[in-house]
């Protein structure tokens with residue numbers, strides 16, 4: 658059988674850990690799920706089912722300014738409807754915790770104490786400082802081309818900003834070069850200190866950042882393999898560097914898959930509703946049709962056809 662995946666799946670058996678390894682599906686409930694999420698889910702569940710992995714569901718609602726409870730409920734409902742069952746932290750466990758107002762181990766908005774403890778551990782090594790900069794302050798000092806990420810220029814690094822003045826905290830990164838072998842894209846070298854500069858762990862509003870929360874949680878949850886879209890490739894080096902500072906001996910393996918694009922080639926965004934699962938469901942699509950649509954748009958099958966959830970493993974099997 659010929660796959661559109663380009664042959665990279667042939668190397669998975671040798672590159673993945675022994676059966677029993679753990680990966681995660683980790684959406685941020687800042688909107689409704691769309692086909693882009695489903696492309697990720699097809700990779701996560703398909704590879705896990707084909708190679709003896711376990712899927713943890715983690716709700717990355719660390720950004721309290723953008724996440725909403727109805728979006729979280731929507732994620733759980735869509736996963737159930739699709740038949741994508743997490744092995745760890747199943748959807749019912751989140752509903753049960755919510756019903757009684759209890760924290761959930763895999764819901765980031767509940768993990769303030771976990772993140773604070775990690776930050777304290779880094780602070781004990783002199784790696785944390787308060788930062789009073791706004792985005793505008795940083796943009797003025799370190800202007801960047803459109804598409805390039807802004808690098809924090811270290812304005813507060815040696816300014817001894819009081820911890821009482823702001824919630825914002827940064828982690829000192831030295832100029833370590835991180836090398837890794839992506840399971841699909843091959844060898845990469847990244848130097849976080851020159852890409853993003855000292856890492857923001859918590860913002861001015863007191864919200865933990867994606868980079869910090871994810872790295873702490875991947876360590877806490879024992880995530881062995883991270884499967885996510887290419888738009889997060891640049892995050893790998895900084896997450897590995899931070900994980901090492903947090904005491905992680907061996908970083909997770911990483912696999913970055915291609916991103917879903919619209920027919921006109923533009924990147925999928927939540928602002929466009931034509932690929933939202935809610936709307937597609939309302940229009941009468943079946944779970945198998947949507948899984949097939951996602952697999953085809955990801956180049957895993959040559960043409961759109963209904964794909965039962967049980968068939969996802971076949972897309973990646975040796």
Ligand SMILES: [Zn+2]
Pocket residue numbers: 787788789790811812813814
């Ligand atoms: Zn600053």
